[in-house]
Amino acid sequence: MLTNEQFDRTRRPALRLAGIELVEHHRELPGRRRRRLGLCDAAELDALLGAAEAGTSDATGQMLCLLTTKFTGFFRHPRHFEVASGHALRAARRHGQARLCSAATATGEEPCSLAMALIEGFGRNDPPASVVATDIDAAALAVAKRGEYGAAAGA
Ligand SMILES: C[S@@+](CC[C@H](N)C(=O)[O-])C[C@H]1O[C@@H](n2cnc3c(N)ncnc32)[C@H](O)[C@@H]1O
Structure with a gap:
């Protein structure tokens, strides 16, 4: 204390x-x-x-x-990823491409989940969409950039 x-x-x-x-x-x-x-x-x-x-x-x-709290995980709120992917699909239909933002991304499980949701939603491995991830904590972002996750991350 x-x-x-x-x-x-x-x-x-x-x-x-x-x-x-x-x-x-x-x-x-x-x-x-x-x-x-x-x-x-x-x-x-x-x-x-x-x-x-x-x-x-x-x-x-x-x-x-x-x-700051670093609590995160893959597909932490599953419905949000379906919604985000649906938005991206509609945006890509209108503008040719879409971009999703994972603000306060922590160690990167969220943008990875978004990328997987985009691949699934668009039904292709190269969807016309990207994910931008930001965080105030450079150490957390360094983990996100490495993009290596063990079983404990719940992938
Ligand atoms: C609980 S994690 C959220 C992780 C992820 N978005 C999720 O929902 O699974 C909160 C993150 O917010 C970041 N954060 C806190 N204050 C912030 C600020 N002012 N600007 C940007 N990131 C911030 C922390 O560094 C931390 O990584």
């Missing part, structure tokens, strides 16, 4: 870096997630907060990782 001071120092970069407003019931989250970053104790978290306040880019990246 974060001290009041640590929590206040975490709230400011959350809002500034990602537009995330941490409220009282989020108090435990950064403490739990710090293990993701291999931060063992409060002193290491203090050091990270200090570096983020100083604007160190590594620390900023680590703060983003600490503050």
Whole structure:
């Protein structure tokens, strides 16, 4: 559990870096997630907060990782993928091609699912459609770019 001071120092970069407003019931989250970053104790978290306040880019990246949830999976909300593929089909009929956007994509399972839904929806392996994926967290995007998933990703 974060001290009041640590929590206040975490709230400011959350809002500034990602537009995330941490409220009282989020108090435990950064403490739990710090293990993701291999931060063992409060002193290491203090050091990270200090570096983020100083604007160190590594620390900023680590703060983003600490503050954001990475929960994702293949076809997480199955109906959404059918709907997106249907939109893409109609757009491609009208404009010749379509583009889908996976905003806040995390580690890339969502755009991969969209690509599979497009292949299925268009009934061909080279649909006239593309998927753009973005995220604020460069580390998550690096995983997405690799595009390698194990059985745990639920493919
Ligand atoms: C729960 S994941 C969602 C993954 C995927 N879209 C899905 O639904 O399965 C949330 C993602 O939002 C990203 N995120 C949070 N704030 C963001 C912001 N201000 N701009 C862009 N991405 C942001 C996080 O880095 C994280 O990867």
